[in-house]
Amino acid sequence: xxxxxxxxxxxxxxxxxxxxxxxxxxxxxxxxxxxxxxxxxxxxxxxxxxxxxxxxxxxxxxxxxxxxxxxxxxxxxxxxxxxxxxxxxxxxxxxxxxxxxxxxxxxxxxxxxxxxxxxxxxxxxxxxxxxxxxxxxxxxxxxxxxxxxxxxxxxxxxxxxxxxxxxxxxxxxxxxxxxxxxxxxxxxxxxxxxxxxxxxxxxxxxxxxxxxxxxxxxxxxxxxxxxxxxxxxxxxxxxxxxxxxxxxxxxxxxxxxxxxxxxxxxxxxxxxxxxxxxxxxxxxxxxxxxxxxxxxxxxxxxxxxxxxxxxxxxxxxxxxxxxxxxxxxxxxxxxxxxxxxxxxxxxxxxxxxxxxxxxxxxxxxxxxxxxxxxxxxxxxxxxxxxxxxxxxxxxxxxxxxxxxxxxxxxxxxxxxxxxxxxxxxxxxxxxxxxxxxxxxxxxx
Numbered sequence: 001x002x003x004x005x006x007x008x009x010x011x012x013x014x015x016x017x018x019x020x021x022x023x024x025x026x027x028x029x030x031x032x033x034x035x036x037x038x039x040x041x042x043x044x045x046x047x048x049x050x051x052x053x054x055x056x057x058x059x060x061x062x063x064x065x066x067x068x069x070x071x072x073x074x075x076x077x078x079x080x081x082x083x084x085x086x087x088x089x090x091x092x093x094x095x096x097x098x099x100x101x102x103x104x105x106x107x108x109x110x111x112x113x114x115x116x117x118x119x120x121x122x123x124x125x126x127x128x129x130x131x132x133x134x135x136x137x138x139x140x141x142x143x144x145x146x147x148x149x150x151x152x153x154x155x156x157x158x159x160x161x162x163x164x165x166x167x168x169x170x171x172x173x174x175x176x177x178x179x180x181x182x183x184x185x186x187x188x189x190x191x192x193x194x195x196x197x198x199x200x201x202x203x204x205x206x207x208x209x210x211x212x213x214x215x216x217x218x219x220x221x222x223x224x225x226x227x228x229x230x231x232x233x234x235x236x237x238x239x240x241x242x243x244x245x246x247x248x249x250x251x252x253x254x255x256x257x258x259x260x261x262x263x264x265x266x267x268x269x270x271x272x273x274x275x276x277x278x279x280x281x282x283x284x285x286x287x288x289x290x291x292x293x294x295x296x297x298x299x300x301x302x303x304x305x306x307x308x309x310x311x312x313x314x315x316x317x318x319x320x321x322x323x324x325x326x327x328x329x330x331x332x333x334x335x336x337x338x339x340x341x342x343x344x345x346x347x348x349x350x351x352x353x354x355x356x357x358x359x360x361x362x363x364x365x366x367x368x369x370x371x372x373x374x375x376x377x378x379x380x381x382x383x384x385x386x387x388x389x390x391x392x393x394x395x396x397x398x399x400x401x402x403x404x405x406x407x408x409x410x411x412x413x414x415x416x417x418x419x420x421x422x423x424x425x426x427x428x429x430x431x432x433x434x435x436x437x438x439x440x441x442x443x444x
Contacts, residue, residue, distance in 0.1 A: 003035045003048045019031070029398075030394065032398060038066075038067070039066025040065070053418075056406060058406075059287075060261050063265070063292060063340075064421050068421075071340075074336035075336075078332040084327050088321060092326075094331035094332045101338055102298065105271070109279045112301050113299070115327075116299075116322060117296065117324055118286055120154025120156040122258075123156075123162065124154070126220075126222070126258075126282040126301075127220065130256065130305075133219075133308045134219050136316050142217060142253075144217045145219060146181070146218055146220070147179045147182075147222050148164070148181065148182060150184050151163060151164045151165075151181070151222070151228060152168070152229065152230035157172065160172060160176050161177050162222050165230060180214070180218075184236070185237065199237065200238075203240055204244065211253060212251070220282075221244060221254070225271075226241075226267050227261075233374070233410065233415045245280070256281065257273045257283050265288070265347055265377070268350065270341070270347065281301060283300040286298070290334045294330040296327065353424075353427070357375070357416070358375055361373060369386055370382045370438075371385045380416045383412055392409070393408070395440075395444065396409050399441050400434060403437055405433040416430060
């Protein structure tokens with residue numbers, strides 16, 4: 001099989017996500033569809049022998065490279081024991097061990113794990129748990145949710161309620177019970193002489209005003225800690241999380257940390273919220289937790305939340321479920337991923353690698369078309385200053401592919417989120433190819 005054959009078969013049979021399919025059908029000059037035959041480390045290989053450096057970890061999921069031998073071995077071993085079992089009324093060793101290890105990573109503060117398959121499902125579980133908690137606690141009026149302006153927490157109907165991205169939300173608005181939005185602490189909004197911490201304070205003051213007036217109706221505030229990814233890699237000061245935790249405690253509102261994209265070491269600590277020295281009431285994990293191998297998500301929560309559902313009455317239990325909850329293979333992949341973190345001192349290595357990535361990016365700060373060059377851990381981004389041009393992301397994407405890198409801008413924001421196994425030389429290639437693709441895209 002070659003690229004051409006697989007391409008035609010895919011266009012005929014597969015409805016691709018987050019895509020206007022007509023652009024794919026129009027051909028490579030508009031939006032190329034790339035058939036991938038294999039992967040190794042940070043590289044993806046097509047059927048014609050071309051390769052692409054995966055600069056976005058295949059939608060932010062891959063931590064330790066494609067076809068990682070240690071995760072492969074763990075999955076092969078698990079296949080010989082058990083592939084899946086219903087988690088209602090049954091349990092298995094991988095889900096128990098994974099739950100215990102995740103709890104230990106929170107210092108035992110979040111000791112109860114509820115499993116699903118994807119990030120949007122984790123968001124919905126956390127929202128439902130918070131809502132149901134307040135019902136069980138005799139506070140039925142606490143039904144509303146707060147989210148940050150520009151937030152993204154998934155695209156199922158419940159998750160869209162706390163997603164403030166019109167492109168994803170507006171078509172389904174009649175189906176959605178929308179949350180209330182509060183200002184985001186976007187550090188790019190700093191006025192002349194103002195620090196990112198001051199921007200965080202301003203946003204926290206707006207949150208305080210909102211809670212002061214409406215806390216009796218608010219169940220939870222949901223945030224992506226430190227980085228709002230789908231909103232153009234908006235980065236903000238950890239102070240905002242500290243302010244938010246204090247305000248949520250004062251007004252009896254849950255704090256949900258959506259770490260689906262920013263968790264598992266992406267920001268420099270295993271959980272992003274650690275950098276604010278807080279503990280949320282709920283943490284949502286997905287994407288990298290299985291190393292990018294299998295669909296898995298998990299919501300971690302506290303003894304207090306768990307106790308509110310512990311009762312003789314079934315109606316007070318949390319009755320959410322799906323068939324593959326706590327899938328054995330996915331949990332085993334997650335355990336292998338945590339083993340790599342523990343055995344290879346990944347967080348320490350990532351800090352050094354992030355420093356090298358920063359050095360590679362430093363020359364871009366003086367580029368006349370680049371603004372707001374920013375980085376936190378293994379996530380970096382910059383905004384492209386050019387005339388409003390809805391075709392820029394597609395042009396950049398095509399030119400980047402032509403230069404051997406997979407990068408997908410969010411609007412005019414170009415970002416880097418590579419696997420942690422990227423070498424220094426590959427970092428340099430990634431950044432140089434991105435800069436060349438930018439020059440190509442600006443020439444139109």
